[in-house]
Amino acid sequence: MSTLHTVNKSPFSTQSLLSCINHAKDGDAILMIEDGVYGAAAGTGVASVVAEKAGAIKFYVLAPDLAARGIDTSRLLDGVEAVDYAGFVTLAAEHDRAQAWL
Amino acid sequence: MEDGIKKFLYVNRKAPYGTIYALEALEVVLIGAAFDQDVSLAFLDDGVFQLTKGQNTDGIGVKNFSPTFRALGDYDVNKLYVERESLEERGLTEDDLQEIMYEDEDDDWAEKPSIRIISRAEMADLMHDQDVILSF
Numbered sequence: 001m002s003t004l005h006t007v008n009k010s011p012f013s014t015q016s017l018l019s020c021i022n023h024a025k026d027g028d029a030i031l032m033i034e035d036g037v038y039g040a041a042a043g044t045g046v047a048s049v050v051a052e053k054a055g056a057i058k059f060y061v062l063a064p065d066l067a068a069r070g071i072d073t074s075r076l077l078d079g080v081e082a083v084d085y086a087g088f089v090t091l092a093a094e095h096d097r098a099q100a101w102l
Numbered sequence: 103m104e105d106g107i108k109k110f111l112y113v114n115r116k117a118p119y120g121t122i123y124a125l126e127a128l129e130v131v132l133i134g135a136a137f138d139q140d141v142s143l144a145f146l147d148d149g150v151f152q153l154t155k156g157q158n159t160d161g162i163g164v165k166n167f168s169p170t171f172r173a174l175g176d177y178d179v180n181k182l183y184v185e186r187e188s189l190e191e192r193g194l195t196e197d198d199l200q201e202i203m204y205e206d207e208d209d210d211w212a213e214k215p216s217i218r219i220i221s222r223a224e225m226a227d228l229m230h231d232q233d234v235i236l237s238f
Contacts, residue, residue, distance in 0.1 A: 019147050023226045099229065100237040
């Protein structure tokens with residue numbers, strides 16, 4: 001049993017990513033979408049929080065939302081995997097439930 | 103899951119009046135109550151502010167919907183889980199929350215509190231135990 005969490009807000013304006021990470025279980029996945037993708041870049045103030053959990057929790061980021069914001073996949077944190085819309089659907093199908101962190 | 107009854111969790115993470123999320127969540131809970139599912143509500147992060155005592159919206163021209171939480175028991179919605187860490191981070195204790203009671207039909211209609219204070223780890227377990235999670 002596992003959950004796909006989505007985070008759609010910048011971690012620099014809300015606590016959503018932090019709260020999501022604090023409630024996710026090992027084996028869950030967190031997909032950053034929309035402004036949530038700012039949490040996937042290396043070298044930010046939240047990078048260490050994400051890096052610390054990467055492994056126990058799988059982190060994904062939606063590539064079209066990254067591209068729209070001019071973030072190249074080369075700038076992603078280690079352990080964060082970019083997926084396209086089809087990958088989003090696959091993740092939703094692979095997990096037992098989805099939880100949005102608004 | 104038994105007899106098509108699913109476990110629904112409504113997750114509340116927003117303060118009551120700055121956005122419409124909190125009121126909309128309550129509306130959806132009341133509508134959803136007609137479907138005889140196993141319903142729980144979770145209050146964490148700024149969502150804990152929805153349940154505080156003494157709200158008075160006369161001066162801001164919007165409805166004070168906090169009394170509506172006390173009606174949920176009549177709709178068999180009597181599991182309101184509040185995260186202790188979220189309260190503490192905001193300088194609140196259980197005493198700052200309004201009293202919300204329900205009548206337990208399995209216990210001679212005894213009055214019992216609907217609010218249950220749980221830890222962050224217990225909140226994570228609660229979320230993990232659901233069939234459907236609706237976020238507000």
